[in-house]
Amino acid sequence: xxxxxxxxxxxxxxxxxxxxxxxxxxxxxxxxxxxxxxxxxxxxxxxxxxxxxxxxxxxxxxxxxxxxxxxxxxxxxxxxxxxxxxxxxxxxxxxxxxxxxxxxxxxxxxxxxxxxxx
Amino acid sequence: xxxxxxxxxxxxxxxxxxxxxxxxxxxxxxxxxxxxxxxxxxxxxxxxxxxxxxxxxxxxxxxxxxxxxxxxxxxxxxxxxxxxxxxxxxxxxxxxxxxxxxxxxxxxxxxxx
Numbered sequence: 001x002x003x004x005x006x007x008x009x010x011x012x013x014x015x016x017x018x019x020x021x022x023x024x025x026x027x028x029x030x031x032x033x034x035x036x037x038x039x040x041x042x043x044x045x046x047x048x049x050x051x052x053x054x055x056x057x058x059x060x061x062x063x064x065x066x067x068x069x070x071x072x073x074x075x076x077x078x079x080x081x082x083x084x085x086x087x088x089x090x091x092x093x094x095x096x097x098x099x100x101x102x103x104x105x106x107x108x109x110x111x112x113x114x115x116x117x118x
Numbered sequence: 119x120x121x122x123x124x125x126x127x128x129x130x131x132x133x134x135x136x137x138x139x140x141x142x143x144x145x146x147x148x149x150x151x152x153x154x155x156x157x158x159x160x161x162x163x164x165x166x167x168x169x170x171x172x173x174x175x176x177x178x179x180x181x182x183x184x185x186x187x188x189x190x191x192x193x194x195x196x197x198x199x200x201x202x203x204x205x206x207x208x209x210x211x212x213x214x215x216x217x218x219x220x221x222x223x224x225x226x227x228x229x230x231x
Contacts, residue, residue: 109160
């Protein structure tokens with residue numbers, strides 16, 4: 001079974017600085033997707049970024065980028081120029097690329113609570 | 119609608135009562151998922167619907183939990199004889215994109231007294 005681990009329960013960053021959130025996962029599959037979701041106090045889960053395992057190039061979305069190390073099964077999220085609105089719980093998630101395998105359900109890590117100091 | 123909606127937003131119930139939670143997915147999305155999020159925890163998969171196929175119920179924690187979905191529309195999650203350990207936020211997501219991104223509703227916070 002696949003597992004996702006986020007080893008940092010809490011992180012803090014100064015506004016305008018850069019922060020990196022860690023995520024590792026375990027799988028025997030060769031093709032899968034990895035996601036970072038943001039959950040502010042409103043509870044709404046917001047997709048931040050997606051990485052396809054078959055792509056070597058790291059995904060980037062504006063101030064958000066990932067460092068995907070497939071061999072090490074590591075998938076970290078870097079937030080540049082942190083803003084107060086980035087404060088939230090961040091979840092790393094795994095999904096098999098084979099829909100017939102587990103139906104595409106997401107497997108989540110325990111989350112990292114990010115605070116941004118003004 | 120523009121996004122996934124869920125109702126009620128909050129539900130307080132007494133131990134032993136039954137509750138029904140509702141999810142309206144994004145129009146056209148064929149897949150629908152229910153997750154449970156306990157306080158300070160990640161999301162746990164409960165059940166998955168894909169079109170008219172038999173649902174994947176592998177995540178349901180006990181036979182007190184059940185869910186229904188009619189076609190590709192609304193889904194209801196029912197918890198019978200609620201227990202205090204059922205207190206959590208119940209999140210619904212629907213999916214229909216190429217990469218299967220799941221779009222989440224705002225959740226229902228269930229409190230069992």
